[in-house]
Amino acid sequence: MLTVQEPSPSATASTGECSIVTRGLTKRFRGGQVAVNDLDLAVPRGSVFGFLGPNGSGKTTTIRMLLGLAAPTSGTWELLGTPMPGGMGTVLPRVGALVEGPAFYPYLSGEANLRRYDAADPAADPRTAAARIGLALERVGLAAAARKRYRAYSLGMRQRLAIAGALLGPRELLVLDEPTNGLDPQGTREVRGLVKEIAAEGTTVFVSSHLLAEVEHMCSHIAVMRAGRLVAQGPIAGLRAGEAVRIRVETPDIAEAAAVFAALGLAQVRAGDGEVSAELGTDAPERICAVLVDGGVAVRGLAVQRPSLEDVFVGLTGEGFDVDG
Ligand SMILES: Nc1ncnc2c1ncn2[C@@H]1O[C@H](COP(=O)(O)OP(=O)(O)OP(=O)(O)O)[C@@H](O)[C@H]1O
Secondary structure (H helix, E strand, C coil): EEEECCHHHHHHHHHHHHEEEEEEEEECCCCCCCCEEECCCCCCCCCCEEEECCCCCHHHHHHHHHHCCCCEEEEEEEEEEECCCCCCCHHHHHHEEECCCCCCCCCHHHHHHHHHHHHCCCCCHHHHHHHHHHHHHHCCCCCCCCCCCCCCCHHHHHHHHHHHCCCCCCCEEEEEECCCCCCCCCHHHHHHHHHHHHHHHCCCEEEEECCCCHHHHCCCEEEEEEEEEEEEEHHHHHHHHHHCCCCEEEEHHHHHHHHHHHHCCCCCEEEEEEEEEEEECCCCCHHHHHHHHHHCHHHHHHHEECCHHHHHHHHCCCCCCCCCC
């Protein structure tokens, strides 16, 4: 398992500065299947933490254990610095969660749906319900559409309402299980933007996804699961740092370009169909371009590529990120 240290002082974060910590968390189902295997997570306070893995890799099972919805077979965990499950009663009111989204009534407005949802929470004071609901709707950008019927909501609005349900009350930690699953691109953008806003207000967000690209755009940190085991965890920037930036030239003169790259001492030269790429190293791209042109290489295009999370994942596991598990 690859663990990346934070580059900043916050990196040396002790577990007391984490919103979620698990140690050896394991879930073996009755049939013998180990869905989560010896999981050590450390989710820094204030992070947007992407919990990534293909379908069936153990994300939902982990989230259900964290929230006390499923009992671990072994291991321990803490939420907001408090050992669980003993601290559930005091900690869970400070944690918002969206797991297998709430069922809303199509013929009721968003606001009326939230009222029903809020009323089902025995810990919620009915006298302050209106203020709580108003604030939650405002936070997810649905104040103007509060009186609209749920069935008239777009997919993105529906999911934002579900998140509003998780935000009824001040939350220090928000846990979202695949919040963009089944959304159209517009809805996905809305939810992504909302997650960033919630995080900017200081709430730690733990969000699971099977989509690498999505997490890349939303999260400061990630953990990658594969078949119940953690294969990597750390700040995204730190994970990326392990992968080299590459320079890629589009040209019909493949052999010549590859020879120039080799002569410049660039590592990992790869010649493909109409293009040659290599690790950029410390050379300036403009200098490499000048040497290519001087060497008679017809440069049709030149690009410097930062490694994507997909590259990092391939580098870590030696295989692609298969969303179908
Ligand atoms: N109640 C259960 N009994 C037996 N096996 C289960 C149960 N719940 C989940 N599993 C199995 O545990 C493994 C992990 O499932 P889990 O739902 O946690 O994965 P996931 O990463 O959340 O995937 P998805 O994105 O598809 O929900 C899967 O192989 C699943 O079939």
